[in-house]
Amino acid sequence: ASIPHGVHIKRQISELAPQYDYIIAGGGTSGLTVADRLTAAFPRRSVLVVEYGNLSNSTALLTPAATVLNPQFAFNILSEPQPHLSNRSFTVTVGKVVGGCSAINAQMFDRGSAADYDAWGDVAGQEYREAGWTWDGLLPYFRKSTTFTPPSAADVEKYGYTYDVEAAYGGDGPIHAIYPPFQWPSEKIMREAWKDLGVPSPIEGAGGDATGVFWIPSSQDPKTQTRSYARTGHYDAVANRSNYHLLVGHKVTELVLTRNGNGRRIEAQGVKIQAVSGNSSAIEVRSDQEVILAAGAIHTPGILQRSGIGPSNVLTAAGIEVKVELPGVGQNFQDHAISSMFYNLTTDVSPNPMQMFMNATLMQEARRQYEQNKTGPLTLSGGNSGAFIPLSTLTNNSQSIISALSAQSPSAYFPNGTHSTIIEGYQSQLDMLKNLLSSKEAATFEYPISPGGAIPVLLKPLSRGSVNINSKIPAGEPLINYRTFSNPLDLTMFIEGAKIMRRLYSTRSAKTLGSVEMFPGDAVITDSEWRVWLEKSVSPSFYHPVGTAALMPKSLGGVVDPELRVHGVESLRVVDASVMPLIPGTHTSSTVYAVAEKAAEVIIRDGGRD
Numbered sequence: 001a002s003i004p005h006g007v008h009i010k011r012q013i014s015e016l017a018p019q020y021d022y023i024i025a026g027g028g029t030s031g032l033t034v035a036d037r038l039t040a041a042f043p044r045r046s047v048l049v050v051e052y053g054n055l056s057n058s059t060a061l062l063t064p065a066a067t068v069l070n071p072q073f074a075f076n077i078l079s080e081p082q083p084h085l086s087n088r089s090f091t092v093t094v095g096k097v098v099g100g101c102s103a104i105n106a107q108m109f110d111r112g113s114a115a116d117y118d119a120w121g122d123v124a125g126q127e128y129r130e131a132g133w134t135w136d137g138l139l140p141y142f143r144k145s146t147t148f149t150p151p152s153a154a155d156v157e158k159y160g161y162t163y164d165v166e167a168a169y170g171g172d173g174p175i176h177a178i179y180p181p182f183q184w185p186s187e188k189i190m191r192e193a194w195k196d197l198g199v200p201s202p203i204e205g206a207g208g209d210a211t212g213v214f215w216i217p218s219s220q221d222p223k224t225q226t227r228s229y230a231r232t233g234h235y236d237a238v239a240n241r242s243n244y245h246l247l248v249g250h251k252v253t254e255l256v257l258t259r260n261g262n263g264r265r266i267e268a269q270g271v272k273i274q275a276v277s278g279n280s281s282a283i284e285v286r287s288d289q290e291v292i293l294a295a296g297a298i299h300t301p302g303i304l305q306r307s308g309i310g311p312s313n314v315l316t317a318a319g320i321e322v323k324v325e326l327p328g329v330g331q332n333f334q335d336h337a338i339s340s341m342f343y344n345l346t347t348d349v350s351p352n353p354m355q356m357f358m359n360a361t362l363m364q365e366a367r368r369q370y371e372q373n374k375t376g377p378l379t380l381s382g383g384n385s386g387a388f389i390p391l392s393t394l395t396n397n398s399q400s401i402i403s404a405l406s407a408q409s410p411s412a413y414f415p416n417g418t419h420s421t422i423i424e425g426y427q428s429q430l431d432m433l434k435n436l437l438s439s440k441e442a443a444t445f446e447y448p449i450s451p452g453g454a455i456p457v458l459l460k461p462l463s464r465g466s467v468n469i470n471s472k473i474p475a476g477e478p479l480i481n482y483r484t485f486s487n488p489l490d491l492t493m494f495i496e497g498a499k500i501m502r503r504l505y506s507t508r509s510a511k512t513l514g515s516v517e518m519f520p521g522d523a524v525i526t527d528s529e530w531r532v533w534l535e536k537s538v539s540p541s542f543y544h545p546v547g548t549a550a551l552m553p554k555s556l557g558g559v560v561d562p563e564l565r566v567h568g569v570e571s572l573r574v575v576d577a578s579v580m581p582l583i584p585g586t587h588t589s590s591t592v593y594a595v596a597e598k599a600a601e602v603i604i605r606d607g608g609r610d
């Protein structure tokens with residue numbers, strides 16, 4: 001309740017102005033970042049953000065340790081059954097509240113390796129490289145987006161936090177990055193266990209070197225020890241700007257497109273907006289400058305496809321007139337698949353999370369510490385360190401995996417009828433992925449460090465999925481097809497990624513915790529047993545959907561140009577996680593903020609119409 005409500009918050013379409021300069025679809029991580037920067041840069045231009053969810057002051061969103069997958073704040077959409085994952089369907093969770101996924105995420109605030117971002121420019125080509133879609137091009141925006149506050153000397157001494165402000169930070173953006181004033185003692189032991197395996201530990205992971213075991217800050221406010229997210233950073237402080245309107249509880253259903261120049265040019269001139277509750281019909285609201293899509297990788301493709309911009313087969317099946325044939329919309333879908341092994345720590349050090357969760361008195365004490373002093377275990381969010389391991393460190397088989405990749409024919413890993421430009425783009429990605437999988441400077445697996453947890457995360461997936469409108473109910477939720485393991489080398493890599501857990505938990509350091517493997521346990525030894533177990537247990541998502549409106553030329557199945565304009569449509573850009581052509585080896589929020597900061601600068605530099 002201490003957070004002020006926006007002065008210009010709107011809850012009904014009737015409260016809107018007849019038209020705006022910029023209309024942003026989606027008030028999440030990227031949408032609020034861009035809205036903040038545009039309203040500041042153009043005080044005489046108006047910006048409307050349309051957000052599906054509501055503005056919530058729930059403490060569940062602000063308290064780091066709280067889980068917020070609750071449907072009040074999140075879309076929970078059932079995916080298509082996954083044939084390579086024992087035909088299971090999965091719940092796809094993305095944010096549905098002002099702040100989007102940044103309001104519900106686990107606050108792990110890291111970045112990928114320089115090589116991960118250089119690969120974007122290399123895959124997309126010279127024009128994109130020159131426009132700064134590379135590590136060097138993005139680093140200023142990573143810095144700009146964030147204020148890093150170093151931990152106290154006492155916490156550095158106690159937990160061993162390391163960081164390098166010069167390499168990674170130095171900006172004063174409104175999203176805070178900190179190290180919390182608490183870690184469980186086993187954290188140190190598991191970090192040591194990785195070192196026992198010979199894995200290096202760089203002092204900073206956010207300066208372009210994201211391999212080895214390093215500390216990961218939380219997106220958290222240093223004073224209040226509460227979540228720092230797009231709403232607190234990019235909305236609350238600026239909500240009283242008279243040129244900034246936020247409409248909540250409404251969705252953008254499609255774009256208003258007009259044909260200019262004797263029908264040769266198509267331009268976005270506004271959006272259709274509909275209330276989420278009730279059955280009122282959609283109303284058109286016009287934009288004088290641009291429409292900016294920021295509905296996230298799961299919902300941005302639907303807005304385009306419903307408007308007639310997308311793959312003709314998908315649009316035609318849904319009875320939608322093809323206005324701009326753009327085969328890449330909704331394709332190139334990527335996420336980080338994960339597996340969950342589990343170790344019982346029979347001689348775990350005290351205190352440990354299990355004790356706290358099992359003992360009401362300890363939990364009460366943790367709550368008291370947090371409420372009274374902003375200290376203790378409840379200042380911890382998803383965790384603050386991870387091991388990021390290149391393929392060649394993981395296994396002696398890396399060369400044979402890369403040779404098998406070189407021998408692949410890209411079209412074999414797509415459904416029949418996939419457009420040739422998508423296959424071309426995939427070929428370009430595979431060429432780059434060969435380099436990344438061979439490199440010691442880019443990670444192929446992540447292992448978040450948490451007590452007893454053993455979660456291999458595949459950071460460089462080769463499989464590509466899709467997010468398309470449902471032809472039977474185009475206005476409804478999309479058909480989400482991860483197609484995890486459709487490229488079989490992903491499963492081959494996963495077997496290696498899982499096996500290293502056994503080496504880790506057999507190290508001298510991990511042994512001190514008395515680790516006993518509970519899951520999958522002794523029944524899984526051979527590669528074929530791993531294969532069967534992984535098909536039954538892998539989950540396709542680490543909540544990092546990206547790639548469905550990729551920054552690549554149209555000839556490579558891309559959707560946006562180097563200035564984030566949708567190919568073939570004027571006055572329309574995409575600024576959210578959809579634009580990442582290749583998923584980076586990191587949790588994705590800090591990259592989304594950097595992309596959005598860069599997008600805002602591109603739009604501001606463009607200047608628009610007088």
Ligand SMILES: Cc1cc2nc3c(=O)[nH]c(=O)nc-3n(C[C@H](O)[C@H](O)[C@H](O)COP(=O)(O)OP(=O)(O)OC[C@H]3O[C@@H](n4cnc5c(N)ncnc54)[C@H](O)[C@@H]3O)c2cc1C
Binds near residue numbers: 027096097250576
């Ligand atoms: C549970 C979870 C845990 C995660 N953990 C981490 C983590 O620890 N670290 C990390 O770095 N990343 C994490 N992520 C990922 C990260 O938060 C996202 O990649 C990033 O925030 C996505 O930003 P975005 O702007 O693309 O989309 P979002 O932030 O999702 O914004 C999209 C917004 O658009 C709205 N919307 C959707 N459709 C419409 C429509 N038709 N009209 C209007 N509005 C619409 C949505 O309600 C949403 O608010 C996590 C994500 C989740 C879901």
